[in-house]
Amino acid sequence: MSSLDISVIAAELDMTIKDSRISNIYQLNEKTLLLKLRDVKGIVKNLLIRAGWGLHITSYAFEKPIKPPDFCMALRKYLRNGRVKKIQQYDFERIVELTVETKAGEYRLVIELFGDGNIILLDPEDKILHALTYKRMRDRNIIRGERFRYPPSRGKDPRTIRRGDLEEIRSDDVEVVRSIARILGIGGKYAEEILARAGIEKNRLSSTLKDEDLDLIYESLRSLLSESSVDNEKPSIIVDEKDRFIDVAPVEMRKYSNLKSVEFESFNQALDEFYARLFAKERISEVDATFKQQLARLERILEEQKKTLERSKRLAETYRRIGETIYLHLNEIQFLMQRIMDEKRSGKSWGEIAETLMREKKESRVPAIYFEGLNSKTMTLQISLEDLVFDLDLRVSAQKNAAKYYEMAKKAEKRAKGAEKALEQTRMKIEELNLKMLKQAGEESRLPPKMRRREWYEKFRWFHSSEGFLVLGGRDKTQNEILIKRYMEPSDLVFHADITGAPFVLLKAGDKQPLEKTLYETAQFAASYSRAWREGLGSVDVYWVHPDQVSKSPPSGEYLSKGAFMIYGSRNYIRNVPLEIAIGLVKRNEDLQIIGGPPQAIANQTRIFVRIVPGNESSGRLAKRIRDLLAKMLPAEDRDKLRKISLDEIQRFIPSGRGAIRK
Known part of the structure; x- marks a missing residue:
């Protein structure tokens, strides 16, 4: 990506992901990160960052490694659950900064997109905490513990350049396209575009340019910058006669006037499609x-x-x-x-x-x-x-x-x-x-x-009971709070495992009366996603109450932390509920979808499922084994579809991040 491309995508991303929370971080390969973000509306967005290439929100599901590398683990340690305060381009360089606000202070993720690229994590004092690549250079060092220094500027900022600054072009005795690319630091592609708009041959010697030529170059530069603003951009992918992707740009490119182009609503969408193929x-x-x-x-x-x-x-x-x-x-x-x-x-x-x-x-x-x-x-x-x-x-x-x-x-x-x-x-x-x-x-x-486009309830833990009732559970304290305050209705039933560190679970009954089997399935769901799973228990008691028995008002002199609620009145107990979850596959509109929940509820929807119980196998390895077992149950024509489903889809249903396959 050129400096101009970066200026456009940085502005788009700042509008799109500002104030989002970093749910998780994955390192897809040596130079590629995927930041899983959740915006203020709870919508998940995946920010793909490639050192030396670029960054954008992706709509594609990439395979994530089972074991995260050390650099990824370090980023998780400092940035997970942090809030994206801003994302911006440094000057007009091929550098993007992601400022993340955490309880420990503001950290910056510096993404260098020039040369081989680098990704550098800075602490609140701008000292280097971690880097993808450590190295000593003539003008600066990327060494842990040292204060971060930017590389020397590659050229003038074209956004602040004046007509008189272009006189420098004539002092070069090289092709004008090379002179513009060097002085403006705008890259060869946009140097060619400026000349195409000005009607000047790109191989012409800079020293032969006249005043009127420099006037045309200046006007072409101003029009290019104006069109590349977020409000005016016309992003597209340029394709050749065989519909192969040639280039991507945030503006209409005159230099490609003889080729076709595919237009997009945003530069981010264009980048996503272009780089997915790349x-x-x-x-x-x-x-x-x-x-x-x-x-x-x-x-x-x-x-x-x-x-x-x-x-x-x-x-x-x-x-x-x-x-x-x-x-x-x-x-x-x-x-x-x-x-x-x-x-x-x-x-x-x-x-x-x-x-x-x-x-x-x-x-x-x-x-x-x-x-x-x-x-x-x-x-x-x-x-x-x-x-x-x-x-x-x-x-x-x-x-x-x-x-x-x-x-x-x-x-x-x-x-x-x-x-x-x-x-x-x-x-x-x-x-x-x-x-x-x-x-x-x-x-x-x-x-x-x-x-896959997710349903609104998929941000929570969820399943559909054998009778078709929707059941929701909180993933953490924040979701517990949201679930009870925003989504609990008078007709619901509220479940909770009788153990500290358990989520609240809502059985969305509506105007129907659930049977005993749905109550039992919901109890098993509440038990399995409680702390009892992490502690390796075989079973636990679960109780349910009506919504009017749940209150955020504690007894006098007491305080309720986030996600905690008082239960008043009698509780309806279901004793010795076994901890077990089934993870399976269903087909929806020719696509495969991973589902999970109590074994009986899942068995009612599909014959292709694997049962898991508390254990010590990590969710990454366990998810891979589950996918392999599910693949063996599928017809050959569907196995490739399953292979394309991210392991993250399976891991979402594994309680407490570990478990074991039931023998």
Whole structure:
């Protein structure tokens, strides 16, 4: 993103997410963060931040890692539950600052979008707490504990520039497009756009510009800046003749007048669509690089196995020929071996024997003509026969030497068969990897799924009972307060587990009378999402009352904290309610939706579900296992749809952030 793009999106985001609370933070990959925000109306918005690229609210559901990296954990520690006070561009640089107000003070998240990019967390005193990348540079350092310093300015701020400032352009002896991009720090794309509006050739030398040319450039700059304000913007994605995305801009681009464009209501929407496709291409490249690395390793193994196979075959053939040659010349070889041993026993030295045989070889006497050498240490005779040179053990007969070579041939043939089998297995692995690469590339080329539009009640814990009643529970103290004060109606029933640290649960009865099974399901829901789950209890008592028994007025002299209410009058108890939740899948308009709640209520809506009980497996790992189990229950054509559902959708239904699958 250029400085101009950043100025537009920063202004849009400040209007959109100001005063939102940071519910959670995820690190999708090395350079990408996802901030889950909840605005003042309770609407969830996901802010996607990519160091070195850009940022925007996304409507797409991205897969979140099971285990957050250390940097992500640090951001959660300082920023979670904080309020976004403002989001702004620093000067006209490719830097965005997110100011977050917390109980401990104001923290700033500095997002650097130039070069390789960086994300830096500053404490209330502007000291660096954490950074995506730490480094020492010529003009500044990004080191923990040091005071943060901005990089040197890249150019003049085009918003405050005057006509006279453009005179500097003529002092450059380079193409005018490069001169404008450098002096204004506006980027090549918008430097070209300014010149397209001014009707000046971009490759023209700056030194040849006349006064009237500078006038036109100045007017074009002013019009570009005016059109890029939030009130005047006309955001669009530019596409080529094959409908491939070429570029994205907050204004109508004259430089692309010969191409089609797709218009959007906001620059954020345009960025969301553009970068979703860009990230898909990037994932394909990452997949391609990973597979190519694996493929190169397998191909190296294949080449080594080919060499081993050829070597084993060659040795087997050579050993067999040696054995056959020994048998063909058995008497001559045995005579030579016997003569050598007899002469040695008679007192001759190995040197004398070898000297005699070499003299006879020169005279072409048989079998001395075969002689090549003697090794006294290994007691071997080396001979040359029928273009073969091989050793014979003088301690055994020629026949036993032949048998030894036949045995060596068999072992080499066995190694060759093993190498051939390994070679075939490697070829199969390469073929499987190529198929997997094609399949993975196809999957990664698809856009992430759009986030499902949530119903109003989904901000709470919820389920629909077997009879169809809506049941709501608070996720925290704040939601408890909201649930009772805003959503409790006279016809509701109010449930609460008989344990400290339990949510209030509303059974929205309306004008109908719920049966015992709905009361039991609601009680199980209240029990499972209480503190009893975290403590690993098997069951807990639950009671229910009518709304007029619930009050925020404490007895005289007492105080009720947020989310706490007084219960007056008699309570209706349901004893020993077991803690258990089912998480399943339902199909709505061809889309899959994750649901969760008491097992009987979920079983009434779908046959595809998994039961969980209190346990110690983290919600991330547990959610992945649940998704895998659900996938096995689905028909093949729906499994890809499930894979696209974020694990976060499953984690939302896991009480207390951990549990175990019921055996």
